[in-house]
Amino acid sequence: AQTVTQSQPxxxxxxxxxxxxxCTYDTSESDYYLFWYKQPPSRQMILVIRQEAYKQQxxxxxxxSVNFQKxxxxxxxxxxxxxxxxxxxxxxxxxxxxNDMRFGAGTRLTVKP
Amino acid sequence: xxxxxxxxxxxxxKSGTSVKIECRSLDFQATTMFWYRQFPKQSLMLMATSNxxxxxxxxxxxEKDKFLINHASLTLxxxxxxxxxxxxxxxxxxxxxxxxxxxxxxxxxEGSWLTVV
Numbered sequence: 001a002q003t004v005t006q007s008q009p010x011x012x013x014x015x016x017x018x019x020x021x022x023c024t025y026d027t028s029e030s031d032y033y034l035f036w037y038k039q040p041p042s043r044q045m046i047l048v049i050r051q052e053a054y055k056q057q058x059x060x061x062x063x064x065s066v067n068f069q070k071x072x073x074x075x076x077x078x079x080x081x082x083x084x085x086x087x088x089x090x091x092x093x094x095x096x097x098x099n100d101m102r103f104g105a106g107t108r109l110t111v112k113p
Numbered sequence: 114x115x116x117x118x119x120x121x122x123x124x125x126x127k128s129g130t131s132v133k134i135e136c137r138s139l140d141f142q143a144t145t146m147f148w149y150r151q152f153p154k155q156s157l158m159l160m161a162t163s164n165x166x167x168x169x170x171x172x173x174x175x176e177k178d179k180f181l182i183n184h185a186s187l188t189l190x191x192x193x194x195x196x197x198x199x200x201x202x203x204x205x206x207x208x209x210x211x212x213x214x215x216x217x218x219x220x221x222x223e224g225s226w227l228t229v230v
Contacts, residue, residue: 043151043204045221091156098210100147101219103156 002027004094006104013082014112020067021077021107023092029053032096034068034075039089039106048090051075079109087111116140117209119222126197126229133193134225136207142187143209147219148180151204160205163190197229 003026013019025034036048051059051068058066063080079086092104116139126132136146144165149157161182162170169182179201181193190209194201206224 043206043224043226045157045206045208045224095219098145100159100162101208102159105156 002029002094002096002102004092004102004104006092006107008107009105010108010110012110012112013079015084016081018078018080019082019109021079021090021092021109023075023077023104025073025075025092025094027073027094027096029096032094034066035093035095035101036064036066036075036077037091037093037103038086039091041088045091049077082111084111084113117207117220117222119207119225121225122223123226124228126227128198128229129196131193131195132197132227133191134205134207134227136190136192136209136222138188138209138211138220141209141211143190144187144212145210146184146190147208147210148182148190148192149206149208151206151224157206160192165190194227197227199229202227202229 005024032053034051038046038048049059049061049064051066058068065078067076089106089108091106093101095101118137118139120135124132146163148160150160151157159172160175163182163184165184165187171177179195184190204224204226207222208219210219
């Protein structure tokens, strides 16, 4: 079974600085997708960034980028120039084929002004 | 972009009654929808996979007679919590898989808060 592990229950970053959230996963599949979702207090699941496993290039979306290490099964999220609005729960997720999405336990990010 | 709507967003029901939550894909067809439950300060836990026109596939430990799932059309799946009890109070969220036009992407609904009193 696929598992997703987020080892940081809470992280804190100063506004305008950079923070990295860790995620590792376990799978025997070769083709899959990895995601980072942001969940603010409203509980809406907001897709932050997505990475296809077959792509070697790390995905980037504005201030958000990932460090995808397929061999190590690691998928960390870097948030640059952190903003107060980035404060939320962040979930790492895995999905293969047409299957459901599996989530890590989440990391609560606090942004200090 | 594709939109998934859940209704109601908040519901309070009395213990012993049943409550239905709807999940609709507004601008795409979804043969597969997923239902998750999220307890406070925890992650999303998959309850079941809802397949249009067939029975839902439940995860281990989820009571299928208590959490009834119906996926009667390509745009609607419903979750009915039967004989609800206070321990069923939780945040329930659905997602739908778009199979055409948007690249097999999954979209989440806004979620539904259930409080059983």
